[in-house]
Amino acid sequence: MTDFRNKYGPWALVAGGAQGIGAAYAHYAAARGLDVAVIDIHQGALDAIRVDLETRYGVECLALRIDLGASDMLEQITAGVGERAIGLLVYNAAIADVGPFFKPGTGLDFERKRIAINVSGPLVLTWHFGRSMLARRRGGIVLMSSGSGLKGAPYYAAYAATKAYTINLGQSLWHEFKPYGVDVLAVAGGMTLSTAAAGYQHLDTSTFQTSEQLVNEAMEVLGKQPLMISGEVHRAARKQLDQLPDEQVIAFMAQHAIDNFLGGKPPEQAI
Template sequence: MSERPSDTFLERYGRWALIAGSAEGMGIAYAERFARRGLDLVLLDRDGAGLEAQAKTLKAEHGVGVRAIRCDLADTESVEKILDGLEKLEIGMLVYNAAAADSGPWLEVPLARKNMVVSVNVLTPLALVDRLSRKMAARGRGGIILTSSMSALHGAPRQGVYAATKAFDLILGETLWAELAEHGVDALAFVPGMVNTPSFVRTGANRSATALMPPVEPEQAVDEALAALGKYPSWIPGRVWRAAAVALTKIVPRRLSIRFTADRMKQFGKS
C-alpha cells in the first residue's frame, strides 16, 4: 500500500497496538516507537516482571495506556480468551514478535519441544491474525507485522522446525500484504538475520560467528520494519544481511547455502 503522508500514524492504524513478545529486545523497541506516536498498548509476554517494568516506564515517559498481560504464547486457546477480554478495544496494529526455537540436532530434540515451537510460531500468530485482521478490514485501516527469520529462506540444520515455522510466517505475511491492501490494511513479513537482543545473546554466539556479519541493533531493526510497512511485502533489516540473503538464495547453490548454515550453527557457543 502506498505511503499517505497526510495521515498521522495514529489515524492510519488506530488507537491500540498489540505486541506479542514484548518484554525485551525488539518488543521493547516496538512499544517505545508506538507509544511515542501516541498509541495505547497491549503487551503480551511470559515474562511478567519484564512486562510490568516496561509498562511503568511507558506510562511515565509517554502517558499512554498500557495493558500488560502475562501469558504463555504456546497456549493458543488461552491467547484467544485474552482476545475475548479485549474485544472492545480497537486494536489497529498487531506485531507478532514472539518466537520459540528447537536448536539442536534433529534426533536430539523431543517431539514435545517441536510441537511447542509450532504453537508459538504458527498457531498463535495465526489465531491473532485471523481475529484481528477481520476487524481491521471492517474498519478500513490497520497494520500487521509478522516476524519471520532469514532461517526461513532455505534449509536450516539444527533449527529445522524453527526455520520451517518462520517460512510459514514469511509466506503468510507476504500473502496478507497482497490480500489486505484493498481493505486499507498494511502487512509486512519482517525477516531479520541476527539481531542483538537478549535472546540472541543467550544463544552463546561468539565473535567468530558474528565477525563478518554483526547483528543489527533492535532499534534499527524496528525502525526499518516500520519504514517498510505499507511499502513492501517483506523486509530484511541491515544492508549486510540483505546482501547475504541475495547471495544465499540467488547466487550460491542451494545445497551450499544449507551447508553454510549448518557450519555457522555449529560455531554458536564455541569459544
C-alpha cells in the same frame, strides 16, 4: 504522529513484547501516540515495560501475562483486551533453538509447543484482529520471522520451518489485505543485539543491528513491500547466497550453525 495514530491506532498489540525486539516495537508505537497492549510470559518484564511506557510517553499500557502456546490463549487475550480497537498487531514471540532435529531430553511435546507459538500464534491473532482491521479499512500487521526461514537451515530445522510459514503468510496477506487498507509485513530478522542474543558473547557482534534499528527499518517499509530482510549486512549476505545452488546455501547454513553455536562440530542425533 497524528497520521500514524489515524492509520494504526488507537491500540497496538505486541505479542512477545516485554523485552528485546518486541519491546522496541512497543516503544515505537507508544512514542507515536498509540496505547499499547503487551503480551508476554515474563511478569517482571511486563511490569517494567508498563511503567516505562506510561511514564515516558503518557499512553496507556495493558500488560497481559499469557502463554501464547496455551490452547485458550485467544480467549485469554480477548478477555484482557476487551473492546479496545487493535489497529497495529506485531507478532514477535517464538521458540528458537539450535541443535540436531532429535535433541537429547526433548520430546515431541516441545515441538508441538513450538508449533503452537510460532505457527498457530500468528495465524490465530491475525485471523482475529485482522478481520476487524479489514472492516475498518485501516491497520497494520507485522509478523517477525527470521533469515533461517528463507531457505533450508540445518540444525535450526523445526524453527526455520516455522519461520518459513510466517514469511509465506505475511507475503500472501500483504496482497490480500492491501485493497482493504491494511498493511502487512513479514520481517526476516538477522543477527540482532536483543535479549535473545544472550548466547552470542563469543561472536563478533559489530555487524549486529540493535532492536531499535531493526524496528525503525521495519516500520519505515510497512505498507511498501511484503518482506523485509533486516540490516544491510544481512541483505548483502542473502543476495550472495541467492546466487548459489540450494545445496550450497543449505551447506553454508549448516556450517554457520556449527561454527557459531555448536562448538565447531556437527551434533549427533539423539536416537
